Amino acid sequence: KNQVEQSPQSLIILEGKNCTLQCNYTVSPFSNLRWYKQDTGRGPVSLTIMTFSENTKSNGRYTATLDADTKQSSLHITASQLSDSASYICVVSAGFSGGYNKLIFGAGTRLAVHP
């Protein structure tokens, strides 16, 4: 069964600190992995997209890693800011022919950054 599991479920950190969010998946065939940020009451916004051959990708203070052998990904946030408070969602695409990738969503990690 295609599944995406994220941990921790929620996390509280102090402003300026770093944190790492985890994503484990069992999706086949694997096409790509995406991290999204979802502010409360808003739609998800794309942070990174990684294909099978990519091990790391950065977007500002966000750095995602992918280990396709162990089927694990992480999202590292450096020097956190209050605006980083949001849900972070790991999404894995199951690859099908014809360009259609079924998206498997994790339940998300709720991050709260406190001053």
Added chain:
Amino acid sequence: GAGVSQSPSNKVTEKGKDVELRCDPISGHTALYWYRQSLGQGLEFLIYFQGNSAPDKSGLPSDRFSAERTGGSVSTLTIQRTQQEDSAVYLCASSLVRPGQGVDTIYFGEGSWLTVV
């Protein structure tokens, strides 16, 4: 506009009524997705449209739910005889699918918040 546009942004309806939710994807995007997100939960796939291909309706929870995409652009999600458990945020997303040319970003709208009372 530059992004995915959804309307209405908020809808309160009485149980048993029908509702229509609209999605205007980014111009030129061939793929359009509908998802549902209940409070504090992850996104649940509903339906996917890609060009002129038959839509993937495998996520629709019951026959009260239907969706169409006219002219390959605007999409409407219709919920008939609404129930309280239909209360959720309905998110639309679109992307430019180019098979064999890499992975395209999927852009989400801000969602339509549906409350069934």
